[in-house]
Amino acid sequence: MLRMLRKIARTGVVTEAPPDSPGPVLESVGERLCATLVRRFAGCLAIRQVDAGSCNGCELEIQALNNPFYAIERFGVHFVASPRHADLLLVTGPVSRHMEAALRATYEAMPEPRLVIAVGDCGADGGEFGVSYASCGAVANVLPVDGVIRGCPPDPMQLTLGLLEVLRKATRGQA
Amino acid sequence: MSAGAPPGAVPASSDAFAWLADFLDTCRRENLLVEEIAAGGLAPARLVRLDPEDWGAFARVAAGAGLRWCAVWGEHRDARIEISACLEHGGGYLLARTAVLVRTPVLPSHTPHYPAADRPERHLQDLLGVAFSDHPDTRRWVRHQAWSEQEFPLRTDFPLYGHPSDETPPDADYPFLRAHGTGVHEIPVGPVHAGIIEPGHFRFQAVGEAVLNLEERLGYTHKGIEKLAEGRDAQGLARLAARVSGDSTVAHAWAACMAMERAAGCEVPARALAVRAILAERERIANHLGDVGAICNDVGFAFAWYQFSRLRELWQRDNARVFGHRLLRGAVVPGGTAADVCAREAAELARGAVGLGDELDQLVPILEENASLQDRLVGTGVLAAGPAVHLGVLGCVARAGGIDRDVRRDTPYAPYDRLTVRVPVCTEGDVAARVRVRLEEIRVALELQGWLLDALPGGPVCRPWGVAPEGAEGLGIVEGWRGETLAYVRFGARGAVRRYYPRDPSRLNWPALEVLIGGNIVPDFPVCNKSVNGSYSGHDL
Numbered sequence: 001m002l003r004m005l006r007k008i009a010r011t012g013v014v015t016e017a018p019p020d021s022p023g024p025v026l027e028s029v030g031e032r033l034c035a036t037l038v039r040r041f042a043g044c045l046a047i048r049q050v051d052a053g054s055c056n057g058c059e060l061e062i063q064a065l066n067n068p069f070y071a072i073e074r075f076g077v078h079f080v081a082s083p084r085h086a087d088l089l090l091v092t093g094p095v096s097r098h099m100e101a102a103l104r105a106t107y108e109a110m111p112e113p114r115l116v117i118a119v120g121d122c123g124a125d126g127g128e129f130g131v132s133y134a135s136c137g138a139v140a141n142v143l144p145v146d147g148v149i150r151g152c153p154p155d156p157m158q159l160t161l162g163l164l165e166v167l168r169k170a171t172r173g174q175a
Numbered sequence: 176m177s178a179g180a181p182p183g184a185v186p187a188s189s190d191a192f193a194w195l196a197d198f199l200d201t202c203r204r205e206n207l208l209v210e211e212i213a214a215g216g217l218a219p220a221r222l223v224r225l226d227p228e229d230w231g232a233f234a235r236v237a238a239g240a241g242l243r244w245c246a247v248w249g250e251h252r253d254a255r256i257e258i259s260a261c262l263e264h265g266g267g268y269l270l271a272r273t274a275v276l277v278r279t280p281v282l283p284s285h286t287p288h289y290p291a292a293d294r295p296e297r298h299l300q301d302l303l304g305v306a307f308s309d310h311p312d313t314r315r316w317v318r319h320q321a322w323s324e325q326e327f328p329l330r331t332d333f334p335l336y337g338h339p340s341d342e343t344p345p346d347a348d349y350p351f352l353r354a355h356g357t358g359v360h361e362i363p364v365g366p367v368h369a370g371i372i373e374p375g376h377f378r379f380q381a382v383g384e385a386v387l388n389l390e391e392r393l394g395y396t397h398k399g400i401e402k403l404a405e406g407r408d409a410q411g412l413a414r415l416a417a418r419v420s421g422d423s424t425v426a427h428a429w430a431a432c433m434a435m436e437r438a439a440g441c442e443v444p445a446r447a448l449a450v451r452a453i454l455a456e457r458e459r460i461a462n463h464l465g466d467v468g469a470i471c472n473d474v475g476f477a478f479a480w481y482q483f484s485r486l487r488e489l490w491q492r493d494n495a496r497v498f499g500h501r502l503l504r505g506a507v508v509p510g511g512t513a514a515d516v517c518a519r520e521a522a523e524l525a526r527g528a529v530g531l532g533d534e535l536d537q538l539v540p541i542l543e544e545n546a547s548l549q550d551r552l553v554g555t556g557v558l559a560a561g562p563a564v565h566l567g568v569l570g571c572v573a574r575a576g577g578i579d580r581d582v583r584r585d586t587p588y589a590p591y592d593r594l595t596v597r598v599p600v601c602t603e604g605d606v607a608a609r610v611r612v613r614l615e616e617i618r619v620a621l622e623l624q625g626w627l628l629d630a631l632p633g634g635p636v637c638r639p640w641g642v643a644p645e646g647a648e649g650l651g652i653v654e655g656w657r658g659e660t661l662a663y664v665r666f667g668a669r670g671a672v673r674r675y676y677p678r679d680p681s682r683l684n685w686p687a688l689e690v691l692i693g694g695n696i697v698p699d700f701p702v703c704n705k706s707v708n709g710s711y712s713g714h715d716l
Contacts, residue, residue: 051372102366130403
């Protein structure tokens with residue numbers, strides 16, 4: 001136990017923007033995200049993530065949003081287990097035909113108003129897999145999509161920025 | 176990092192086929208028509224041709240002789256469907272090949288002798304329309320409702336787009352096994368799971384909290400990878416291979432490129448091979464770090480999850496700085512690598528390795544001494560050596576259950592042929608053993624990376640890619656972080672790929688989860704599942 005406490009103390013808080021990262025630093029993006037959430041979502045955004053057929057690369061980077069460097073929960077963003085609790089559906093693709101019905105059912109289970117973001121190049125346009133006997137391609141071919149975060153896969157910073165952008169666009173004009 | 180012994184010369188695997196002559200004699204004594212033919216680009220594997228009616232008996236003799244079953248795939252060629260099965264013994268890979276007519280595509284099954292062949296044969300049945308006459312389970316596997324029972328996507332007359340309906344219905348009537356009796360209840364889970372993970376369906380039959388039976392239903396992420404490969408050029412196939420399973424992008428790209436390079440007779444520069452191995456070891460480390468953290472998290476030990484996800488993040492940032500991609504995607508290309516390591520970057524990677532080693536020195540004892548963590552991991556999800564061998568289980572799952580096997584050591588490919596690869600093995604076969612093996616494999620990978628960085632050969636990292644001869648075929652086999660990762664490639668006209676089959680280790684490891692969960696409680700399923708961590712995408716293709 002002592003050893004563990006010592007390790008925790010020695011590690012300190014790593015949650016911060018990497019100082020040498022190009023472009024906007026995570027903290028300021030996060031603060032803007034947080035402000036948007038406070039204004040539009042009572043400070044809290046619940047995300048249901050669905051892998052609709054991805055190679056699992058996008059999942060690895062979405063999981064990384066919860067590691068102590070990005071710690072996206074501090075901005076009010078939570079990943080939830082049930083679509084019933086979700087404001088936003090984060091879908092990685094391409095949408096395989098075998099996942100089509102499950103994806104639709106997940107979307108239908110969400111309360112309105114609901115947002116959908118397609119993640120990754122495959123979610124955006126089918127990517128390397130396109131449309132075939134097995135794949136519906138882009139998420140937009142199956143569900144109405146409010147925004148797209150491209151990348152193969154997008155890294156956690158791109159995901160955070162993309163999320164902010166979509167939320168701002170989707171809620172523009174609302175009080 | 177390179178403080179250990181310098182890379183020693185590993186004995187050449189010249190005796191990898193010492194058993195083959197005896198084995199073929201045994202086949203002939205059993206009146207099987209077996210003929211060894213030139214392996215061409217399939218070398219160092221050896222190739223035998225069989226009559227289709229002898230296919231099942233061959234598997235019986237092979238199982239009796241202790242050969243391990245690895246893979247089966249097929250290809251529609253004019254009026255015939257050619258079937259190839261890959262087996263291994265003593266480090267030597269043997270390909271058995273036969274053909275059936277498209278009009279009468281019936282073949283005896285390997286499954287009665289090799290349970291590992293069960294789902295791979297059903298995969299072939301669904302995609303190529305081969306009926307395995309004495310297969311114990313004729314249910315569909317990779318096919319859900321996206322194409323009909325009479326359609327076979329890998330036949331040449333099936334168009335890539337297929338004949339989809341406007342909306343694909345759910346696969347609602349799959350005949351799961353049923354359990355009956357007082358107190359038995361059924362828990363269906365998925366395909367959409369609670370966490371940020373891939374989709375698949377699990378059907379539990381439980382009595383109280385104890386799992387009586389688990390049946391997996393996979394195929395949800397089937398994206399038609401084998402069909403999509405047809406007609407691609409070498410670079411296009413490497414891009415596709417890098418997306419078979421996102422967490423194994425190096426392993427699959429390397430296996431596919433190795434297959435193409437062997438087919439085309441392309442000699443890869445020594446420096447590129449060293450860089451590939453560095454990439455593969457870095458992929459192994461990243462995945463083991465992530466999984467060890469996630470396993471601890473699944474039993475509520477958040478400390479380890481935060482620490483290990485922190486280490487994984489640092490590791491991935493080094494990947495991005497040096498190789499331009501956090502998951503190392505796009506680095507392995509036909510003829511070599513797209514990425515190189517300069518002296519400054521080599522020093523940076525070496526520093527990162529020292530840092531990680533120090534962190535592990537602090538963290539591993541904490542994990543080992545934490546009674547409440549060990550209480551949840553020791554004795555949980557036991558896969559005994561018997562069933563592990565029976566199912567042909569691979570990678571760290573096999574090594575945690577006493578199976579001492581690693582392609583890097585047993586069938587060494589460059590640059591591992593000049594390195595000493597330590598292979599950590601445990602015998603308990605439980606989740607705790609899988610964690611121990613993974614942690615030790617990180618150490619070995621750090622050691623290997625150190626040696627590789629210290630002795631990086633000079634020269635280019637890529638050779639220009641030519642056009643592979645029509646009909647040329649190759650087999651690539653590497654040890655990915657999940658285990659033996661195999662790729663078969665055959666070229667058609669003008670250097671275009673005619674057939675690509677990637678065999679992810681998950682294909683053989685998924686059935687092990689059904690076995691090792693037996694008798695455990697339902698709430699321990701997540702930790703058991705994570706300790707194996709099969710790839711859905713790599714399995715479903």
